[in-house]
Amino acid sequence: MATDLIQMKGIAKSYGPVTALDGVDFAVRENEIVGLLGDNGAGKSTLIKILSGTVTATRGDIFVRGQKAQIRNTTDAIALGIETIHQDSALVTQLSIARNLFLGREPTIGPGFLNRMDKRKMNEVAGRLLKEIGIKKDIPATTPISYLSGGERQAVSIARALHFDSDLIILDEPTNNLGVEETQGVLRFMRRARDTGHSLIFIAHNIHHVFQVVDRIVVLRRGKVVAEDVDPKQTTIEAVEELITGMAITQAA
Amino acid sequence: MNSTARPGSSIVRQLTSTPEFLPFTLLTVLVVTFAALTPNFLSQGNLSNLLAFTPELGMIALGMTVLMTSGEFDLSVGSVFGFTPVLMWTLFNEGIMPLELAMVIGLIVAVGIGFVNGWFVTRLRIPSFLVTLGMMMTVRGVALYTTSGFPQRTWRAESWLMDLVVGDFYVGGFRLYASLFWFIGFALVLGYIMTQSKFGNWIQAAGGNPIAARARGVRVSVTKTWLFMLTSFLAAYAGITSSIRVSAANPNSGTGYELEVIAMVVIGGTALAGGRGTILGTVLGVLMLRMMRNGIVLIGVPGLAYNIFIGVTILTMMALQAYLARRHPMGGG
Numbered sequence: 001m002a003t004d005l006i007q008m009k010g011i012a013k014s015y016g017p018v019t020a021l022d023g024v025d026f027a028v029r030e031n032e033i034v035g036l037l038g039d040n041g042a043g044k045s046t047l048i049k050i051l052s053g054t055v056t057a058t059r060g061d062i063f064v065r066g067q068k069a070q071i072r073n074t075t076d077a078i079a080l081g082i083e084t085i086h087q088d089s090a091l092v093t094q095l096s097i098a099r100n101l102f103l104g105r106e107p108t109i110g111p112g113f114l115n116r117m118d119k120r121k122m123n124e125v126a127g128r129l130l131k132e133i134g135i136k137k138d139i140p141a142t143t144p145i146s147y148l149s150g151g152e153r154q155a156v157s158i159a160r161a162l163h164f165d166s167d168l169i170i171l172d173e174p175t176n177n178l179g180v181e182e183t184q185g186v187l188r189f190m191r192r193a194r195d196t197g198h199s200l201i202f203i204a205h206n207i208h209h210v211f212q213v214v215d216r217i218v219v220l221r222r223g224k225v226v227a228e229d230v231d232p233k234q235t236t237i238e239a240v241e242e243l244i245t246g247m248a249i250t251q252a253a
Numbered sequence: 254m255n256s257t258a259r260p261g262s263s264i265v266r267q268l269t270s271t272p273e274f275l276p277f278t279l280l281t282v283l284v285v286t287f288a289a290l291t292p293n294f295l296s297q298g299n300l301s302n303l304l305a306f307t308p309e310l311g312m313i314a315l316g317m318t319v320l321m322t323s324g325e326f327d328l329s330v331g332s333v334f335g336f337t338p339v340l341m342w343t344l345f346n347e348g349i350m351p352l353e354l355a356m357v358i359g360l361i362v363a364v365g366i367g368f369v370n371g372w373f374v375t376r377l378r379i380p381s382f383l384v385t386l387g388m389m390m391t392v393r394g395v396a397l398y399t400t401s402g403f404p405q406r407t408w409r410a411e412s413w414l415m416d417l418v419v420g421d422f423y424v425g426g427f428r429l430y431a432s433l434f435w436f437i438g439f440a441l442v443l444g445y446i447m448t449q450s451k452f453g454n455w456i457q458a459a460g461g462n463p464i465a466a467r468a469r470g471v472r473v474s475v476t477k478t479w480l481f482m483l484t485s486f487l488a489a490y491a492g493i494t495s496s497i498r499v500s501a502a503n504p505n506s507g508t509g510y511e512l513e514v515i516a517m518v519v520i521g522g523t524a525l526a527g528g529r530g531t532i533l534g535t536v537l538g539v540l541m542l543r544m545m546r547n548g549i550v551l552i553g554v555p556g557l558a559y560n561i562f563i564g565v566t567i568l569t570m571m572a573l574q575a576y577l578a579r580r581h582p583m584g585g586g
């Protein structure tokens with residue numbers, strides 16, 4: 001197998017006396033969906049925040065395609081091809097779909113000092129993306145996000161990550177508060193992203209959703225990796241739940 | 254959120270959902286009412302008068318609109334409006350430097366005040382209400398202390414600069430001031446920035462969802478700091494304009510402007526909480542409140558009663574905006 005897309009080695013993070021992560025090794029290969037599971041406080045969010053640049057690690061190294069990487073802020077992460085879609089909202093509801101898609105990377109037209117957005121291009125690309133991601137209703141790209149349903153919003157977030165060719169898309173509870181059909185839409189989307197050459201990290205409390213879509217499951221407990229190569233096809237939800245809560249270990253001891 | 258309320262369902266819907274719809278309608282009603290009640294309202298003299306002072310408050314309101322769209326506001330604008338001309342005219346009257354240089358220094362100091370506001374808000378993470386309240390008192394205090402409360406004279410100066418800033422001239426029977434064109438110019442530039450530029454997209458994102466904006470690589474703190482500096486600059490420029498027009502730099506002038514300006518901006522349809530702002534709406538809001546003050550006096554309401562009218566108007570506008578906001582997620586609030 002070639003080098004991993006992302007490799008995190010010996011990652012540690014403490015908040016004062018509280019240790020959130022204690023020497024975690026974590027890797028994502030090319031073209032795979034990794035499910036990152038763990039109970040509240042297990043360290044999932046911290047690990048993801050370190051990877052997406054909102055938190056810096058106390059110790060440890062990150063490698064992107066074998067190259068040592070410095071991720072000091074979100075801009076660094078985005079430049080390395082790492083996109084994060086947060087659970088609450090990664091979108092500005094007051095702005096249109098097109099303005100959100102290109103936020104922070106708006107294409108410009110004309111002389112530089114005018115700083116003018118190429119709105120025609122933005123709306124054109126956004127319109128095409130909306131069709132691609134399977135939003136069937138005819139929504140113009142100039143529609144503000146506040147008019148969209150929860151599933152449509154997640155779809156826009158994912159479409160944005162796909163459009164900017166992120167190598168790694170991190171989804172933090174993307175199926176929270178979504179209906180059944182919308183959830184299926186998001187999961188379909190994740191598969192399509194993988195099949196077109198992206199890797200994904202999927203964090204969710206709902207293990208059923210994780211089982212439907214991931215290639216591999218990594219389980220964190222109290223800041224440590226307790227399982228890193230669980231194949232959802234070879235195990236059961238119950239077995240994974242035991243890993244998350246640590247019940248199996250207590251019984252074995 | 255009503256998912257059936259997509260735009261384009263009908264022209265009327267679309268029209269009423271634009272944030273400028275309400276201020277435009279009310280401005281029209283206001284003009285028609287005052288014109289019907291008193292013929293003086295639309296007289297040349299009165300309109301000239303109205304257009305003399307309006308640009309000065311209007312320029313502050315333009316800066317405040319952009320700043321409020323980014324989710325912050327500035328209570329120190331009234332103090333900067335009073336302090337900058339005092340500084341500029343003191344430097345000139347004491348013979349320290351020529352007028353042109355004094356004006357440049359005054360504007361630089363004002364931009365510095367804006368920077369300090371921005372730094373406190375974005376780096377120390379203190380709410381802009383507290384930071385700019387403190388700055389409002391500090392700057393006003395400096396203006397009062399250094400002048401011992403006395404106005405600086407400005408009538409002895411002769412400079413091309415004064416004509417450029419607020420020179421008057423006649424168009425037909427209308428007496429117009431150059432400041433009107435500066436106001437229009439600033440409005441056009443800021444309108445362009447808000448709706449067409451990349452920076453404008455960042456301003457709205459910073460106010461709408463700063464966490465999401467930051468996650469996209471938008472430099473929210475830098476954006477906000479620039480806007481604090483811009484707001485301070487416009488307040489200072491307006492103050493200088495005013496001091497030349499009325500031939501005095503009074504350390505007390507501009508007192509209370511901050512709240513009147515915020516009222517104008519909000520009436521114009523800019524969200525107090527940030528994320529959405531309209532320069533056109535602010536221009537309408539400025540005209541509305543100025544015409545109302547003017548018209549109320551003309552129709553003979555006692556001067557002491559006119560704050561009642563302003564207050565009731567603001568409350569009515571807010572109620573209507575809130576009502577429209579519930580009907581259209583983009584329509585207000």
